[in-house]
Amino acid sequence: MAxxxxxxxxxxxxxxxxxxRSFFPSMGAREWRETLRGGPAPRPNPxxxxxxxxxxxxxxxxxxxxxATAWYYTMGLGWMSFFFFVLEAITGLVLMIYxxxxxxxxxxxxxxxxxxxxxxxxxxxxxxxxAHFMVAVVILHMLRTYFTASYKAPRQFIWFTGMxxxxxxxxxxxxxxxxxxxxxxxxxxTIGSSMADAAPGVGPAIGRLLRGGAEIGAGALLRFYxxxxxxxxxxxxxxxxxxxYAVRKQEISPIHELFENKKPTKRKIPFxxxxxxxxxxxxxxxxxxxxxxxxxxxxxxxxxxxxxxxTPQHTQAPWYFFWxxxxxxxxxxxxxxxxxxxxxxxxxxLLPYIDRNPSRRFKDRKFAVAGGIVALIVFxxxxxxxxxxxxxxxxxxxxxxxxxxxxxxxxxxMEVPFDQVPQExxxxxxxxxxxxxxxxEGEFGVAEGPAPEALSPVFKEMLLELKHDVQKxxxxxxxxxxxxxxxxxxxxxxxxxxxxxxxxxxxxxxLQKRVTLDMEWTTAGYDKEGNxxxxxxxxxxxQYKFLNRNGVVHVGDTExxx
Amino acid sequence: MTKNIAVSLLFTLATVALLGFIWIGxxxxxxxxxxxxxxxxxxxxxxxxxxxxxxTCHGLAGEGQGPGNKGAPKLSDLQGRLGPGxxxxxxxxxxxxxxxxxxxxxxxxxxxxxxxxxxxxxxxxGMRDDQIKAIAAYVMSMQGGAISPVALDSAKSWAATxxxxxxxxxxxxxxxxxxxxxxxxxxxxxxxxxxxxxxxxASGVGPGLAGLFGETGTKAFGTTLPNGNPVxxxxxxxxxxxxxxxxxxxxxxxxxxxxGAMPPQGQILSEDKILEVIAYLKTLTR
Numbered sequence: 001m002a003x004x005x006x007x008x009x010x011x012x013x014x015x016x017x018x019x020x021r022s023f024f025p026s027m028g029a030r031e032w033r034e035t036l037r038g039g040p041a042p043r044p045n046p047x048x049x050x051x052x053x054x055x056x057x058x059x060x061x062x063x064x065x066x067x068a069t070a071w072y073y074t075m076g077l078g079w080m081s082f083f084f085f086v087l088e089a090i091t092g093l094v095l096m097i098y099x100x101x102x103x104x105x106x107x108x109x110x111x112x113x114x115x116x117x118x119x120x121x122x123x124x125x126x127x128x129x130x131a132h133f134m135v136a137v138v139i140l141h142m143l144r145t146y147f148t149a150s151y152k153a154p155r156q157f158i159w160f161t162g163m164x165x166x167x168x169x170x171x172x173x174x175x176x177x178x179x180x181x182x183x184x185x186x187x188x189x190t191i192g193s194s195m196a197d198a199a200p201g202v203g204p205a206i207g208r209l210l211r212g213g214a215e216i217g218a219g220a221l222l223r224f225y226x227x228x229x230x231x232x233x234x235x236x237x238x239x240x241x242x243x244x245y246a247v248r249k250q251e252i253s254p255i256h257e258l259f260e261n262k263k264p265t266k267r268k269i270p271f272x273x274x275x276x277x278x279x280x281x282x283x284x285x286x287x288x289x290x291x292x293x294x295x296x297x298x299x300x301x302x303x304x305x306x307x308x309x310x311t312p313q314h315t316q317a318p319w320y321f322f323w324x325x326x327x328x329x330x331x332x333x334x335x336x337x338x339x340x341x342x343x344x345x346x347x348x349x350l351l352p353y354i355d356r357n358p359s360r361r362f363k364d365r366k367f368a369v370a371g372g373i374v375a376l377i378v379f380x381x382x383x384x385x386x387x388x389x390x391x392x393x394x395x396x397x398x399x400x401x402x403x404x405x406x407x408x409x410x411x412x413x414m415e416v417p418f419d420q421v422p423q424e425x426x427x428x429x430x431x432x433x434x435x436x437x438x439x440x441e442g443e444f445g446v447a448e449g450p451a452p453e454a455l456s457p458v459f460k461e462m463l464l465e466l467k468h469d470v471q472k473x474x475x476x477x478x479x480x481x482x483x484x485x486x487x488x489x490x491x492x493x494x495x496x497x498x499x500x501x502x503x504x505x506x507x508x509x510x511l512q513k514r515v516t517l518d519m520e521w522t523t524a525g526y527d528k529e530g531n532x533x534x535x536x537x538x539x540x541x542x543q544y545k546f547l548n549r550n551g552v553v554h555v556g557d558t559e560x561x562x
Numbered sequence: 563m564t565k566n567i568a569v570s571l572l573f574t575l576a577t578v579a580l581l582g583f584i585w586i587g588x589x590x591x592x593x594x595x596x597x598x599x600x601x602x603x604x605x606x607x608x609x610x611x612x613x614x615x616x617x618t619c620h621g622l623a624g625e626g627q628g629p630g631n632k633g634a635p636k637l638s639d640l641q642g643r644l645g646p647g648x649x650x651x652x653x654x655x656x657x658x659x660x661x662x663x664x665x666x667x668x669x670x671x672x673x674x675x676x677x678x679x680x681x682x683x684x685x686x687x688g689m690r691d692d693q694i695k696a697i698a699a700y701v702m703s704m705q706g707g708a709i710s711p712v713a714l715d716s717a718k719s720w721a722a723t724x725x726x727x728x729x730x731x732x733x734x735x736x737x738x739x740x741x742x743x744x745x746x747x748x749x750x751x752x753x754x755x756x757x758x759x760x761x762x763x764a765s766g767v768g769p770g771l772a773g774l775f776g777e778t779g780t781k782a783f784g785t786t787l788p789n790g791n792p793v794x795x796x797x798x799x800x801x802x803x804x805x806x807x808x809x810x811x812x813x814x815x816x817x818x819x820x821x822g823a824m825p826p827q828g829q830i831l832s833e834d835k836i837l838e839v840i841a842y843l844k845t846l847t848r
Contacts, residue, residue, distance in 0.1 A: 284573040548602035
């Protein structure tokens with residue numbers, strides 16, 4: 001090993017210098033100082049030496065053209081995708097320590113991570129939100145590349161690998177959906193994997209391979225886990241390497257090619273030290289911001305334990321699959337869900353080979369840019385149409401039950417703070433009054449206790465909303481004829497002092513209230529000619545929900561509220 | 563560049579400070595708040611499971627003597643009957659010695675049942691640990707007069723309507739059978755089988771078993787078992803010992819439910835016991 005005369009030191013200092021040099025050959029303390037200091041480098045340029053001798057610096061270019069670093073051009077989106085990938089990997093590793101991929105334990109380990117592990121809830125939040133951000137950033141990166149025509153020759157292959165990475169990102173995000181083993185996980189993946197079943201020929205085989213059986217169960221959980229933590233990340237790392245290697249080979253497409261009268265600049269930004277410190281600053285600021293958002297403004301939800309026997313009312317795919325949901329509503333599952341979606345993905349993959357126009361100028365790409373904008377608008381509209389709120393025939397009684405007293409999750413009643421819901425038995429009735437041709441409030445007030453005037457304004461507002469909603473659904477759902485809706489609130493359980501060995505029989509305030517929504521309406525149906533016919537029978541539907549005093553703790557609250 | 567270094571240093575410090583703040587805040591408030599919420603979720607989950615699995619016998623509000631089994635004990639006074647300070651808790655080999663706490667005892671009874679009573683071993687029926695824990699948490703929350711009078715009233719009216727809708731089921735109070743073997747089988751049936759199988763035509767989790775050995779067979783499957791074998795002593799013994807499940811078990815022609823899920827009982831019941839149950843099944847007529 002070459003030893004520079006500068007450091008013929010003995011002892012620990014000398015040993016450290018030797019070790020340091022074995023990582024970065026012939027880089028002593030002086031060379032490092034020269035490397036990381038601003039201003040022109042001395043000759044021979046020590047920055048060059050780091051780039052050629054160290055793997056970690058070798059994978060970055062020695063210098064970037066000033067055009068490529070302009071913030072308004074690439075916006076660092078590709079870099080940011082990688083940032084999120086690393087963030088997901090780090091938080092994912094932390095979560096893996098505590099998580100166990102078996103249906104009996106998965107949910108329990110999730111609650112353990114959220115309750116008992118120091119910073120565990122934060123790690124989960126970051127991992128969940130980071131996944132959404134990563135998908136968003138990757139999509140934005142693709143859009144930027146499209147609109148600046150960076151996919152054109154000689155960079156077709158970069159676009160192609162980028163599309164694979166987009167696909168990987170979606171799969172990574174989706175495969176992680178199942179792991180918490182809560183209701184959202186279970187049903188979103190049930191829908192997702194049933195899409196695979198719809199494919200003709202190999203579809204059912206793929207579905208079975210993915211789930212390890214006919215239904216989502218222990219096999220599916222293990223398979224999704226392995227996909228999520230091993231196979232997909234490995235493939236993603238490989239394709240990131242290929243993608244980035246190609247970017248290094250071809251360099252970032254120059255911005256001056258987009259405009260007619262813009263001159264290329266010759267100025268270069270050295271990677272060491274300017275760019276490296278800039279990136280460091282961005283990493284630190286982004287990390288801080290992300291932790292801040294995740295701790296104070298956002299909470300990853302954990303729903304109830306997965307239950308194959310209890311289907312939630314509106315199961316929905318993650319937001320980046322809304323467009324697919326929207327398309328499925330347009331028509332046949334196979335044609336729209338697989339045919340059209342397949343064609344769209346295929347066209348995106350092959351875009352550089354379809355768009356043969358060699359010019360990158362906006363002036364020459366009017367059609368492509370306009371087409372891109374139209375496609376983007378269509379994408380947003382179809383995604384919007386994919387929301388559960390559109391295009392699905394709804395049953396009034398169901399909708400009222402789901403929005404006020406859902407079996408799972410938070411209902412409208414739960415938005416009222418627990419203490420502002422009446423403490424005594426309370427009945428509120430809305431029914432149709434034929435003489436006034438309107439919905440009126442019937443029984444209104446508490447059986448015992450405070451008068452209606454003494455009710456909290458928030459609670460009253462909720463009652464008023466219920467009246468409007470009853471009216472709305474009676475108009476919308478023609479089979480929901482003249483409903484009578486009763487909302488009952490009853491005290492159910494009182495808090496005990498303790499349930500430990502030193503048990504006390506003293507009760508300490510209400511712990512639980514039961515809210516019952518009872519709906520009765522005239523049954524109606526269509527006859528052979530398609531006319532609406534009312535029958536003398538009545539239909540009835542009742543659902544109830546318990547309000548817990550400690551039920552919902554909002555992020556940032558020091559005191560739990562309902 | 564100097565600016566970037568300064569920003570990096572500043573935000574590194576800020577991040578460390580923020581993480582420290584979160585860490586300390588978590589142990590004091592955030593974790594406590596999350597735990598409260600999880601406890602409430604558990605209580606709600608326990609309640610749903612209680613209504614599904616336990617309320618039929620123990621009553622909606624734990625008042626006991628529910629519509630499904632008039633012999634089921636009251637649960638809302640467990641603390642007074644079995645809790646700390648009572649004889650059952652403190653005696654030699656009592657609850658304290660064997661289980662440590664009343665909650666553990668409740669969990670144990672839900673999981674492994676109580677021999678000699680109709681209380682089934684739910685864990686062996688496929689109930690998960692988190693369900694058992696949640697139900698126990700709910701049962702514990704009932705103790706000490708915590709249930710409101712309104713809830714008790716509503717539980718009573720629920721029991722009345724449920725009872726009116728339920729098919730008549732034999733209770734442990736029915737007169738003993740003449741045949742001592744069949745009588746012993748009845749006890750076993752009431753302990754291990756009745757949570758899924760009715761003694762009438764009505765389907766529960768499994769098919770009703772009235773008339774199994776009769777000329778017309780059961781309502782659901784007639785004179786064959788779900789696996790296609792004819793009903794006789796040998797085949798029924800095999801079915802109970804080894805259970806159903808697996809391919810070839812078709813849906814019930816009556817209501818479309820699949821009855822392939824009969825769990826094997828060979829590990830729980832000896833062959834003698836099963837033969838006694840078969841002797842008892844022969845007494846059930848349609």
